Amino acid sequence: MTDERFDDQPRLVFWELTKACPLACVHCRAVAQSAPLPGELTTREGMKLIDELAVGPTPHPILVLTGGDCLTRPDIVELATHAKHRAVSVAIAPSVSARLADPLLAQLREQGVSHVSLSLDGATATTHEEIRQVPGHFRATLDAIGRLREAGFRVQINTAVMKHNVRELADIAVLLHGAGVRVWEVFFLVNVGRGDKIDDIDPAEAEDVCNFQPCNNGSKGETYNGHQLCYVDGQEGI
Numbered sequence: 001m002t003d004e005r006f007d008d009q010p011r012l013v014f015w016e017l018t019k020a021c022p023l024a025c026v027h028c029r030a031v032a033q034s035a036p037l038p039g040e041l042t043t044r045e046g047m048k049l050i051d052e053l054a055v056g057p058t059p060h061p062i063l064v065l066t067g068g069d070c071l072t073r074p075d076i077v078e079l080a081t082h083a084k085h086r087a088v089s090v091a092i093a094p095s096v097s098a099r100l101a102d103p104l105l106a107q108l109r110e111q112g113v114s115h116v117s118l119s120l121d122g123a124t125a126t127t128h129e130e131i132r133q134v135p136g137h138f139r140a141t142l143d144a145i146g147r148l149r150e151a152g153f154r155v156q157i158n159t160a161v162m163k164h165n166v167r168e169l170a171d172i173a174v175l176l177h178g179a180g181v182r183v184w185e186v187f188f189l190v191n192v193g194r195g196d197k198i199d200d201i202d203p204a205e206a207e208d209v210c211n212f213q214p215c216n217n218g219s220k221g222e223t224y225n226g227h228q229l230c231y232v233d234g235q236e237g238i
């Protein structure tokens with residue numbers, strides 16, 4: 001066992017820069033809104049926070065800038081630049097919107113930001129957009145994955161599992177593999193914020209999700225990374 005002291009020096013620090021977001025997803029735990037909250041950290045306060053991460057031994061914690069939509073902050077490049085000068089690695093978790101534009105991405109890439117996570121909540125436009133509430137958002141998300149990869153970012157995709165998409169996990173995996181995504185984080189919906197009105201998935205579905213994994217029993221179903229996929233209902237695949 002390694003003697004890592006995460007209380008003294010965490011590996012990852014998530015800073016929710018703002019509550020502002022141009023989307024209004026049905027499940028949003030943050031209850032994100034169009035305008036920032038009064039009292040969000042100023043640029044100077046944010047820089048001080050970064051300075052605090054930069055004391056102590058290297059490697060310093062990785063700072064994940066999230067929200068809301070971190071790209072609504074006009075100082076995001078300034079903050080990334082400050083972090084670069086302090087040898088603090090930065091990753092971003094933006095919302096997919098018009099703000100996720102190539103010139104801004106190029107500026108962030110120049111400041112050393114190399115990892116980006118986006119959300120994909122369904123294998124079809126219907127499911128994803130029922131959750132994200134923006135027509136065309138499924139296509140925009142797939143396009144954003146391609147643009148980010150072309151710009152040299154490592155892309156992680158996050159999927160919150162809920163009633164709407166619990167039966168689409170295998171298809172999402174295939175889709176992401178085809179799009180060149182190699183890191184996929186899947187987590188359960190937490191019934192807080194706007195998500196408190198969404199019905200829980202059934203216990204059996206939850207168990208299937210926990211057991212969901214690529215398998216190679218050579219039976220029917222889609223293949224992923226050379227493996228046969230288990231479908232979450234256990235009927236269409238293995």
Ligand SMILES: C[S@@+](CC[C@H](N)C(=O)[O-])C[C@H]1O[C@@H](n2cnc3c(N)ncnc32)[C@H](O)[C@@H]1O
Nearest residue numbers: 027028029067068094095119158160189190195
């Ligand atoms: C709060 S968002 C911030 C980044 C960005 N706005 C986005 O949606 O990708 C981070 C992740 O939390 C997920 N999320 C939001 N509300 C949630 C909830 N109630 N339970 C579980 N995950 C949730 C989102 O789907 C997203 O993948």
Ligand code: SF4
Nearest residue numbers: 021023025028068095
């Ligand atoms: S994009 Fe993220 S922060 Fe914005 S409403 Fe959706 S889940 Fe909330």
